[in-house]
Amino acid sequence: MKVLLVAEKPGLLPELAGFLKDLGSKLGGVEAIAFTAAPSLDEAKKFTTYGFAKSYVAVAEQAFPDQLAKAVVEIIDKEGPDLVVGVATKMGNEVVARIAGAKGMPMFTEIVDVEAGDGAVLFHRAVLGGRAISVLKPALPAAATIPARKYEAPQPGEPGEVVEVKLPPSALSLVKVEKKEKGGINIEEAEIVVGVGRGFRKKEDLAMAEELANLLGGAVGCSRPIAADYHWLPEDAWIGISGKKIRPKLYIAIGISGAPQHMSAVMDAKVIVAVNKDKNAPVFQYTDYGVVADLYQFLPVFIQKLKEKLGG
Numbered sequence: 474m475k476v477l478l479v480a481e482k483p484g485l486l487p488e489l490a491g492f493l494k495d496l497g498s499k500l501g502g503v504e505a506i507a508f509t510a511a512p513s514l515d516e517a518k519k520f521t522t523y524g525f526a527k528s529y530v531a532v533a534e535q536a537f538p539d540q541l542a543k544a545v546v547e548i549i550d551k552e553g554p555d556l557v558v559g560v561a562t563k564m565g566n567e568v569v570a571r572i573a574g575a576k577g578m579p580m581f582t583e584i585v586d587v588e589a590g591d592g593a594v595l596f597h598r599a600v601l602g603g604r605a606i607s608v609l610k611p612a613l614p615a616a617a618t619i620p621a622r623k624y625e626a627p628q629p630g631e632p633g634e635v636v637e638v639k640l641p642p643s644a645l646s647l648v649k650v651e652k653k654e655k656g657g658i659n660i661e662e663a664e665i666v667v668g669v670g671r672g673f674r675k676k677e678d679l680a681m682a683e684e685l686a687n688l689l690g691g692a693v694g695c696s697r698p699i700a701a702d703y704h705w706l707p708e709d710a711w712i713g714i715s716g717k718k719i720r721p722k723l724y725i726a727i728g729i730s731g732a733p734q735h736m737s738a739v740m741d742a743k744v745i746v747a748v749n750k751d752k753n754a755p756v757f758q759y760t761d762y763g764v765v766a767d768l769y770q771f772l773p774v775f776i777q778k779l780k781e782k783l784g785g
């Protein structure tokens with residue numbers, strides 16, 4: 474089986490290589506080629522050492538999805554891969570969907586696992602907010618994306634052949650980029666995330682969650698109402714199917730009911746803890762540790778105890 478990995482930036486190639494390693498071990502080996510775009514060939518070459526037979530690199534400071542997709546379609550016409558796989562970033566999903574549309578391939582977003590055997594693959598997708606898995610058999614060639622940060626990079630190996638390709642023109646042009654104000658730690662990168670929900674009665678009370686996150690060296694995230702309805706936290710902190718998907722080592726949900734639209738985005742956390750005053754709150758179906766308590770009573774004591782333990 475021949476697999477074409479599509480990374481809109483070189484830094485995504487290691488996790489795609491992690492997926493490839495998993496697929497290769499199930500299929501007894503795969504042939505892999507890669508595509509990426511980077512400001513320079515040297516920048517791309519740092520990430521093309523994962524056993525890809527060939528890496529196609531589009532050298533560009535700025536690339537739009539339509540250009541990337543067109544460039545990949547040309548590579549597909551030359552190489553004839555059985556599978557085209559990208560990472561389910563906003564850009565990745567768009568690029569791979571455009572490729573699938575152009576080539577008439579079936580397209581599967583966020584496949585969480587692959588079964589393979591006898592040259593065939595079966596894709597697993599999480600459905601019903603992560604409470605069920607659907608198993609799908611694609612007609613090949615097919616296109617798919619894997620969840621961001623799901624697969625760990627394997628050890629790099631020998632560099633393969635690197636081929637520079639030109640990007641076709643885009644239907645878009647960049648007018649300007651305005652930087653958004655961002656505070657604190659990025660919840661997608663934080664190892665510990667404290668999630669806050671409507672159990673908090675006013676914005677000022679979130680200071681308790683901030684203090685807890687600071688003590689643990691983590692970041693504060695939130696359910697949708699906190700960002701979208703109350704605007705107590707920026708949209709960058711919004712966790713869920715319509716917000717960010719996170720994979721921290723520890724997720725602490727405080728005053729969050731545990732709606733599937735929220736929980737499906739935190740289920741890859743290693744450990745999930747919840748604090749909720751309702752012992753029947755759905756969040757407890759997902760937790761490793763549950764605390765049934767009023768957060769206004771629990772948090773001050775918990776923070777104090779942590780300070781004593783940590784010597785703060």
Ligand SMILES: Cc1cc2nc3c(=O)[nH]c(=O)nc-3n(C[C@H](O)[C@H](O)[C@H](O)COP(=O)(O)OP(=O)(O)OC[C@H]3O[C@@H](n4cnc5c(N)ncnc54)[C@H](O)[C@@H]3O)c2cc1C
Binds near residue numbers: 669727731
């Ligand atoms: C299409 C769609 C997309 C959505 N996308 C998202 C998404 O991306 N992210 C998301 O989060 N939601 C999303 N939602 C909304 C989701 O369904 C829930 O409505 C939302 O997650 C609820 O937020 P919450 O848990 O903070 O609030 P609530 O459901 O109101 O829960 C508050 C919880 O706090 C507890 N509580 C109250 N007071 C205290 C106290 N003093 N101490 C301890 N516990 C207390 C309550 O028992 C309750 O369980 C989406 C919904 C739809 C329809």
